[in-house]
Structures are given as C-alpha cells and as structure tokens.
Amino acid sequence: MDSIRVAERVRRIKPSPSTSAAERANQLRREGRSIVNLVVGEPDFDTPLHIRQAAGRAMEAGATRYTSLAGTLDLRRAIAAKLARENGLDHGPDEIIATNGAKSAIYSALAATLEPGDEVVIPAPYWVSYPDMVLACDGVPVSVSCPEEQGFKLTPAGLDAAITERTRWVILNSPSNPTGATYTSAEYRGLAEVLARHPSVLVMTDDIYEHIVYDHERFEGGTAPHLLTAAPELRDRTLAINGVSKTYAMTGWRVGWAAGPRSLVRALDTFLSQAAGNCCSISQAAAAAALDGDQGFVAESVAVYRERRDATAAGINAIPGLSCGLPEGAFYLFVNCGALIGRMTPTGRRLDTDGDVVMWLLETAGVAVVAGAAYGLSPYFRLSIATSLETLDDGVARIARAVADLT
Numbered sequence: 001m002d003s004i005r006v007a008e009r010v011r012r013i014k015p016s017p018s019t020s021a022a023e024r025a026n027q028l029r030r031e032g033r034s035i036v037n038l039v040v041g042e043p044d045f046d047t048p049l050h051i052r053q054a055a056g057r058a059m060e061a062g063a064t065r066y067t068s069l070a071g072t073l074d075l076r077r078a079i080a081a082k083l084a085r086e087n088g089l090d091h092g093p094d095e096i097i098a099t100n101g102a103k104s105a106i107y108s109a110l111a112a113t114l115e116p117g118d119e120v121v122i123p124a125p126y127w128v129s130y131p132d133m134v135l136a137c138d139g140v141p142v143s144v145s146c147p148e149e150q151g152f153k154l155t156p157a158g159l160d161a162a163i164t165e166r167t168r169w170v171i172l173n174s175p176s177n178p179t180g181a182t183y184t185s186a187e188y189r190g191l192a193e194v195l196a197r198h199p200s201v202l203v204m205t206d207d208i209y210e211h212i213v214y215d216h217e218r219f220e221g222g223t224a225p226h227l228l229t230a231a232p233e234l235r236d237r238t239l240a241i242n243g244v245s246k247t248y249a250m251t252g253w254r255v256g257w258a259a260g261p262r263s264l265v266r267a268l269d270t271f272l273s274q275a276a277g278n279c280c281s282i283s284q285a286a287a288a289a290a291l292d293g294d295q296g297f298v299a300e301s302v303a304v305y306r307e308r309r310d311a312t313a314a315g316i317n318a319i320p321g322l323s324c325g326l327p328e329g330a331f332y333l334f335v336n337c338g339a340l341i342g343r344m345t346p347t348g349r350r351l352d353t354d355g356d357v358v359m360w361l362l363e364t365a366g367v368a369v370v371a372g373a374a375y376g377l378s379p380y381f382r383l384s385i386a387t388s389l390e391t392l393d394d395g396v397a398r399i400a401r402a403v404a405d406l407t
C-alpha cells in the first residue's frame with residue numbers, strides 16, 4: 001500500500017475544483033457518455049500565428065538557455081511598454097518580474113510575504129486558487145461575501161469590516177473569475193479611501209482578464225480600469241499581476257508577471273530563484289511578440305465571446321428557475337440556481353445545494369459546470385463560454401430539458 005505521509009501544508013489544500021470537474025467529465029466521456037464540457041477556463045482559440053512564429057525564430061536563434069530570473073530584458077521592456085500604453089502605469093523593467101504564469105506570480109508574492117497567521121482579504125465569489133494558495137503559505141484566507149445585489153463586488157464598508165491588525169493583503173480581481181464583475185474607477189476610489197486608513201495593507205490586483213471586457217465605450221482603450229490609475233497613491237504597496245494566458249490564448253505557454261515596488265519584486269525574485277527558476281525562454285520571446293505585435297486578435301476574440309455571452313445568457317434566462325446577469329468581462333456566466341434548491345429529480349433525489357445541482361446536471365444532462373460553493377458563494381454555478389456556440393446551445397438545451405423534469 002502506498003502510504004507516504006504528505007506535509008500538513010498539502011493536506012490543508014484541495015485540488016482545483018474546476019480541474020476535478022473536468023476530470024469527472026472526461027471520465028464519463030471515456031465511458032461513452034456524451035458530455036458538454038462548460039468547465040474549461042481557457043480560450044478555445046489557437047495562439048495567433050505571428051506569436052507562434054516568434055517562438056520558432058527564438059528557437060532557431062538559440063534562445064534555449066537560462067534567462068535572467070526576472071525574465072529577459074526584452075520581455076520586461078515589452079511588459080513595461082504595455083503597462084504604460086494600456087494602463088497608464090510607469091513601472092520600469094526593474095519593477096517587473098516574469099513568472100511561470102500569473103499563478104506563479106500570485107503564489108510567490110504570498111510565499112514571499114506571509115508569516116503564519118497573516119490574513120488575506122478575498123472578496124467572494126473568488127478565483128478558486130486564492131484561498132488555497134494562502135493556506136499553502138501558512139496564511140488565513142478571509143473571505144468577504146459580495147452578493148449579487150452588490151454586483152458581486154466588494155464595497156468600501158465590506159472591505160473596512162474585513163481588515164484587522166493581521167491583514168497583510170487584499171486581493172482584487174477585475175474582471176472577476178467567476179462573475180465577470182468589473183470595478184469602475186469610482187468604485188476603486190471608494191476602496192482606496194478605506195485602504196488609506198490602513199497603510200500597512202498590501203494590495204494585489206489580478207488583471208488577467210483586463211482585455212476581455214464587453215462595454216468598450218465605458219472601458220476606454222478596451223481594457224478594464226486599473227486600481228492604480230484610479231488611486232495612484234497606492235503604487236508603493238500594490239502588486240499588479242497579469243499575463244498572456246487569456247488575452248492572447250496562450251495558457252500553455254506559461255508566461256505571467258508581477259509589477260510593483262522594487263523591494264517586493266526583489267523578494268519574489270529571491271523566492272523564485274530557489275523555488276523555480278526563470279520561465280521558459282522560448283515562451284518569453286513569444287510573450288514579448290504578443291505584447292509588442294499586432295493586437296487585432298484581442299478585439300476579434302472579444303467579439304466572439306460577446307456573441308456567445310449574449311446568446312447563452314438569453315438561453316439561461318429563458319429557463320424557469322435559472323437566471324444570470326450579463327457579465328461585464330471575462331468568459332463565464334455565474335448562474336443563480338436558487339430556485340432549483342429543494343426541488344426533486346425524477347429519481348426522487350432532492351437538490352439541497354448547488355453541488356447537488358451540478359452533480360445532477362452532469363449525471364443526467366451530461367453538462368459539466370462548477371458549483372458556486374467552489375468560488376465561495378452559493379447557490380450558483382459557473383458556466384464557461386470559452387467554447388463554440390454550437391456546444392453552448394447544446395449545453396443550454398440539455399439544461400432546459402433537465403430542469404423541466406424537476407418537480
């Protein structure tokens with residue numbers, strides 16, 4: 001029997017629920033079931049050709065060795081230029097570190113700063129990984145419920161009530177995974193006023209979906225507003241996290257970054273120099289080409305997501321018992337399934353939680369989605385629109401048929 005004892009650090013975290021849901025869907029598929037997978041959190045497009053070609057050229061030119069830990073100067077210059085051009089920020093290459101995806105930037109920032117018992121304020125619904133990363137770094141995740149009536153957003157009062165003597169970080173993710181909620185500059189200013197009273201609290205902005213916004217008239221330049229543009233006084237304690245995964249359909253390339261105060265970026269550098277090393281040299285060349293090159297793909301892919309968002313939200317809202325707003329950003333619908341709770345399935349099972357709803361949808365309708373509980377707010381489920389319209393239509397039709405059979 002395999003009985004290796006793993007560390008308490010690992011026992012206290014759980015595998016990503018979206019990964020587990022995707023695995024269960026794949027297992028059913030292998031068993032011959034027809035499954036509509038609406039779990040995936042990655043663009044269904046290929047990385048644009050000019051980016052792939054830049055990787056090919058980098059390989060030919062011998063970019064196959066270790067780079068400086070923080071990333072090549074070319075890439076950090078491209079990131080600095082992007083931050084200036086799109087976000088109005090002035091971080092220099094020595095205030096930027098390239099990492100193995102945004103995930104690694106977030107984890108190493110927490111690892112480099114948290115002492116046991118330090119608290120991290122996480123507005124819920126949140127990206128599933130934040131609380132577990134905090135736990136893995138011996139910190140305490142403090143989830144603040146941000147209900148639908150608040151647009152799933154953190155209010156100044158909610159933030160104020162969550163901050164204690166032990167608060168080290170506040171994590172803001174706009175547009176949000178899973179809700180698409182996107183803060184306006186005015187809302188950021190309200191949060192900044194609270195933060196002004198707590199000068200030792202660090203702020204992490206997870207900007208990974210910043211380009212996937214649907215109201216371009218409101219979101220000038222096609223990116224979501226940035227906290228630091230609204231509240232530049234927070235610059236010396238804010239770490240801005242981003243990457244190429246979602247914007248350029250580059251999830252597999254693993255390039256993200258953190259931009260912030262030099263001392264903090266240096267701490268990430270020290271941690272990663274022992275924990276991981278630089279991110280892939282070829283991927284770095286590709287990411288620089290993505291940031292410096294033609295941006296046409298971004299608007300084209302957002303137009304496709306918008307069509308899917310509109311059609312799928314209309315389909316969901318036509319199902320009695322389900323409802324969802326139109327997300328302002330990202331590529332998910334966060335569907336309210338409160339009216340299904342307490343209903344009975346044809347086989348006599350009562351749906352008591354959103355976890356029950358999700359399991360029942362998978363088993364009876366063959367539709368894979370993720371329960372709101374995984375994101376810290378129930379009763380909801382997250383449905384990804386990063387898949388074809390045909391697949392989405394099929395998924396919605398199956399959900400409608402299954403719901404019609406409930407009593």
Ligand code: PMP
Pocket residue numbers: 041100101102103104127173176177206208242243244245251255256
């Ligand atoms: N932040 C959020 C909110 C995400 O949804 C994801 C991807 N699921 C990431 C960070 C991680 O992105 P990356 O691929 O760059 O590690």
